[in-house]
Amino acid sequence: MKVYARTPLGLAQVQVPRGQVYIIPERCKGCEICIEFCPQAVLQESEAVNAKGYHYPEIVPGKEGACIHCGFCTIICPEFAIFSADDGELSFLAGRQA
Numbered sequence: 001m002k003v004y005a006r007t008p009l010g011l012a013q014v015q016v017p018r019g020q021v022y023i024i025p026e027r028c029k030g031c032e033i034c035i036e037f038c039p040q041a042v043l044q045e046s047e048a049v050n051a052k053g054y055h056y057p058e059i060v061p062g063k064e065g066a067c068i069h070c071g072f073c074t075i076i077c078p079e080f081a082i083f084s085a086d087d088g089e090l091s092f093l094a095g096r097q098a
């Protein structure tokens with residue numbers, strides 16, 4: 001079935017914040033919720049483990065500038081092990097890699 005979707009008017013002019021992601025590996029319990037639900041797919045499971053033996057998240061190589069500082073990972077992490085901060089830059093949403 002073909003799905004028809006309209007591109008929102010003015011999408012090319014929409015700018016979003018750029019976030020800097022901070023991960024605290026020793027707090028992480030490896031639940032992967034942040035990885036699963038990041039809307040920009042910024043995170044992946046690391047090869048390394050923390051002192052408790054959990055694989056913590058890391059930034060996907062090449063996606064260092066893809067975080068939009070939505071704060072979702074901060075809200076859903078049960079261990080307060082990840083957060084983002086606005087790095088003060090804005091960039092156009094159109095053309096961003098999700």
Ligand code: SF4
Nearest residue numbers: 038067068070071073
């Ligand atoms: S702030 Fe949003 S876009 Fe950035 S890593 Fe967290 S969930 Fe992903």
Ligand code: SF4
Nearest residue numbers: 028029031032034077
């Ligand atoms: S949501 Fe928190 S505890 Fe779960 S993998 Fe991400 S950083 Fe670790």
